[in-house]
Amino acid sequence: MNPSLKIIIILLLGLELTFTQHIIFNIWIVLLCLAILLFQRIKPKALMYLLLAPLLPAVGLLVSQLFYGANGKVFGWVLFTRLYAYAFSGAILVKTPLTKLTYSLEENLHLPPKMVYGVVSACALVSDFITEIKTIKIASSMRGITLHFWSPKLYFKAIIAAFRWSTQLAEAMISHGFVEEGQRTHLIQMKIKPSEIIAAVLIIVVVQIPIMV
Amino acid sequence: MSITVSNFSFQYQNHQKILNQVNFKINDGQLILLTGPSGSGKSTLLKWMGGLYPQFIDQKYKVSGEININGKNIKKLKANQLSQNVVMMFQNPNHQFTMPTVNNEMIFALENQRVSPNRIQPIIDQVLSRYHLNHFKHRQINTLSGGEKQQVALAIIMAMNSKVILLDEPFANVDFKARKKILNILKQLKQNGKTIIIVDHDLNQYEHIADCYLYLFNDGHIDSFNHIQSLPNYKWFHTEPQSFQLPNNHQLSPAITLANFQLLRGNKKLLSVNQFHFFMNKITLITGDNGIGKSTLFEALIKLIKYQGDAFLGHQNIKKIKNKQYFQKIGMTFQDAEDQFIEITVQDEIKLSMNNANQKQYSKKEILKWLKRLNLIHHLKQTVYTLSEGQQKKLQIISMLIMHPQILLMDEPFQGIDYASLNETYQLLKDANQNHHQTMIIISHQLADMDQLADYHIQFQDQKLIYSRQLK
Numbered sequence: 001m002n003p004s005l006k007i008i009i010i011l012l013l014g015l016e017l018t019f020t021q022h023i024i025f026n027i028w029i030v031l032l033c034l035a036i037l038l039f040q041r042i043k044p045k046a047l048m049y050l051l052l053a054p055l056l057p058a059v060g061l062l063v064s065q066l067f068y069g070a071n072g073k074v075f076g077w078v079l080f081t082r083l084y085a086y087a088f089s090g091a092i093l094v095k096t097p098l099t100k101l102t103y104s105l106e107e108n109l110h111l112p113p114k115m116v117y118g119v120v121s122a123c124a125l126v127s128d129f130i131t132e133i134k135t136i137k138i139a140s141s142m143r144g145i146t147l148h149f150w151s152p153k154l155y156f157k158a159i160i161a162a163f164r165w166s167t168q169l170a171e172a173m174i175s176h177g178f179v180e181e182g183q184r185t186h187l188i189q190m191k192i193k194p195s196e197i198i199a200a201v202l203i204i205v206v207v208q209i210p211i212m213v
Numbered sequence: 214m215s216i217t218v219s220n221f222s223f224q225y226q227n228h229q230k231i232l233n234q235v236n237f238k239i240n241d242g243q244l245i246l247l248t249g250p251s252g253s254g255k256s257t258l259l260k261w262m263g264g265l266y267p268q269f270i271d272q273k274y275k276v277s278g279e280i281n282i283n284g285k286n287i288k289k290l291k292a293n294q295l296s297q298n299v300v301m302m303f304q305n306p307n308h309q310f311t312m313p314t315v316n317n318e319m320i321f322a323l324e325n326q327r328v329s330p331n332r333i334q335p336i337i338d339q340v341l342s343r344y345h346l347n348h349f350k351h352r353q354i355n356t357l358s359g360g361e362k363q364q365v366a367l368a369i370i371m372a373m374n375s376k377v378i379l380l381d382e383p384f385a386n387v388d389f390k391a392r393k394k395i396l397n398i399l400k401q402l403k404q405n406g407k408t409i410i411i412v413d414h415d416l417n418q419y420e421h422i423a424d425c426y427l428y429l430f431n432d433g434h435i436d437s438f439n440h441i442q443s444l445p446n447y448k449w450f451h452t453e454p455q456s457f458q459l460p461n462n463h464q465l466s467p468a469i470t471l472a473n474f475q476l477l478r479g480n481k482k483l484l485s486v487n488q489f490h491f492f493m494n495k496i497t498l499i500t501g502d503n504g505i506g507k508s509t510l511f512e513a514l515i516k517l518i519k520y521q522g523d524a525f526l527g528h529q530n531i532k533k534i535k536n537k538q539y540f541q542k543i544g545m546t547f548q549d550a551e552d553q554f555i556e557i558t559v560q561d562e563i564k565l566s567m568n569n570a571n572q573k574q575y576s577k578k579e580i581l582k583w584l585k586r587l588n589l590i591h592h593l594k595q596t597v598y599t600l601s602e603g604q605q606k607k608l609q610i611i612s613m614l615i616m617h618p619q620i621l622l623m624d625e626p627f628q629g630i631d632y633a634s635l636n637e638t639y640q641l642l643k644d645a646n647q648n649h650h651q652t653m654i655i656i657s658h659q660l661a662d663m664d665q666l667a668d669y670h671i672q673f674q675d676q677k678l679i680y681s682r683q684l685k
Contacts, residue, residue: 098313099312099313099314120311120313121312123313124311124313128355132552135547138517138536139547141540142543142613143569143616144616146537164551167269168303169311171265172311174265176300176318176321176325178321182296182325187320187323
């Protein structure tokens, strides 16, 4: 499905989740998303992560509601399942290739290219950034200083590197012909097909089943 | 397209002039080599010609004079006119790409050029196959080596088909063979009427390709030469072959030993040795083609990247030494100087080393003497990030020598140091070795008079490290 359409569905569902206090509805969304993820052959490790990562905040919400909340036990479980519903619906986007998302945001949602390509190139820096943090730590150790993740120096150095890289990237984009307000052609035409819109509407309707019955 | 630079001067406020009354003209279809000492402002000049400046200058500056492309002032060209006519390739192969794969980056560039969609893929395929780069098409860019990235960057420039091509040290990470190949491509492009300007420190192979040579001096003025032999730095490329002794294993104690040691980059094997020793109290030079894995070897030795097999410091496996203790014993001057610095000012940087030194080997008096000899003494209050490349290198070296680790790895320590300071820097290293028993392992492309400095020479080639008598 068109990535922009996916984002719109997820945002709409997210909004609905926020204003609905319905445990079955939350669980229904989790199950639907799980089915899609299994269909996309999500790796067991990634699935475990998706199940475990929200556990601590979800339990936190649950416990605070059970013991201290004014809205009762049921609301605690609503919050608990709601958090999982958010996490699972967001995970649907993970399998969407970044470039496809880029093209779609630019062509379908008409986001400024400056913003779209800026974000894409920044994503490419993540792995460099991890190496840079390691390098900074090693360079400090060699001078008899141990930097921990709470050391301001580590962040200061990391920010300096980030500034340097961002200028390099911006210069490189321009030298590859990118003009901020300029027109561009598009090799891959990201059209939204009528069938996809129908599918999107159906998905939103199907999701409402627990509320309707 | 012709380029005319007239009376062009540029400086950052409260700094000396980087470009001083620069005048030259490049005709349509010429290939020009722009050379000169590091830090003299070659990249700056290129960025002005490429229209990146003043947009990307982040401090106050003064500029005067004109740059014209085909008779039109570059300031008056619209961004898209400029991008259609002038492309630039940068020194640092990292952070040059927006998209994740080679194919996507090429699409990005051609879309920017407003090439019609049905022509984009044919152009990409044609360029890639013409330069034998088809196997890169769907590669993730961050899995390519520095040299491979440079080749891809060049392919993109070819695909963009601009009339003026500006290349800032395009061969910094490319080996001799690839360099020859690319220079031939540039020769063809020149014959097709492109105007090309290349910044390079290495003068090899330009003799029959370049139409004219520009030399940018430290004071910011430019001289133009018709013959490569007349360039002020020509003699540095015709040094006599140097010779070194071979180590006698029985009389020396090993500093670092590699055992069944293997180094990979992606799936490519860079180095494979059964047993190899670096020796204590010696200065050892490592040379080898660009991209062969010299820096990667250092990165493995400081535990920044993984390796297979074992490395020993003396007789201790380095995997079993805790980081804190390990980095007291092994130090490094990083290729990228800014990775080295911890403090903000030069004097704080020096003080930090004096306070935390593993062994107090240098007296305050001695340190002051060296700061004077290295011309750093008047920069003590300056921010380290505003020093020139050569000054940063000298500061790196002296800070790490004061720390006095057992072994000091040095990755391109002489880059950007002008020839006058180079001799003093050699003296400093010799003094550290002879009077303070500093063991040093050096990677360097700057090879002038190396036999005066280094005890041994290791040739890194064909995935092997071999002690070698000769250095050509």
